[in-house]
Amino acid sequence: MAQRYSVVDVADLPTAWGTFKFVRHHLGARAFGLSQIDFPPDKVGSEHDERESRQEEVYLTLSGGGTLEIDGETIEMKPGRYVLVPPESKRRPAAGPNGMSFLVIGGVPGDVYEPWTPPDE
Secondary structure (H helix, E strand, O other): OOOOOOOOOHHHOOOEOOOEEOHHHHHOOOOOEEEEEEEOOOOEOOOEOOOOOOOEEEEEEEEEEEEEEEOOEEEEEOOOOEEEEOOOOOEEEEEEEEEEEEEEEEEOOOOOOOOOOOOOO
16 A cells, blocks of 8 residues: 655754755645744844745744744744734744744645745755
8 A cells, every 4th residue: 555644753854044944845745835944042034025926824833932023013923823924914033032943834825836846955
C-alpha cells in the first residue's frame, strides 16, 4: 500500500534566511503555504504585504512572544493567539526579549494556491 501521508520534524528542517523553516515544501503540501519562523530575541522582521501573491495569512505564535504590526496597529503575539491578515495589509512581526517562534499559514481566497519553491536552504 502506498504511503498517503508525510511527516517532518521541524528540528530536522534546514533554516533559510536565518529564521524560516519551509514546512509546506518539506511535507509536500500543495493546498496552502505553511512556514515556521523562529525569531531570536528582539528581532524585527521586514514590513511587507502579500498583494502580489494574493495570500491571506494566519499567524499563530508557538512560543515566546512579541508583536505583529498590521497597517500601523500593534497586536500582541502570545502562544495560542491566531491573527488573520488580508493580502493588502502591511505586516511586520517582531520578537520580544525571549524570542518568538510562530507559524504562518497562507492561502488565496477563492482561488488555487500556487506552491512556491524556496531558495536553496
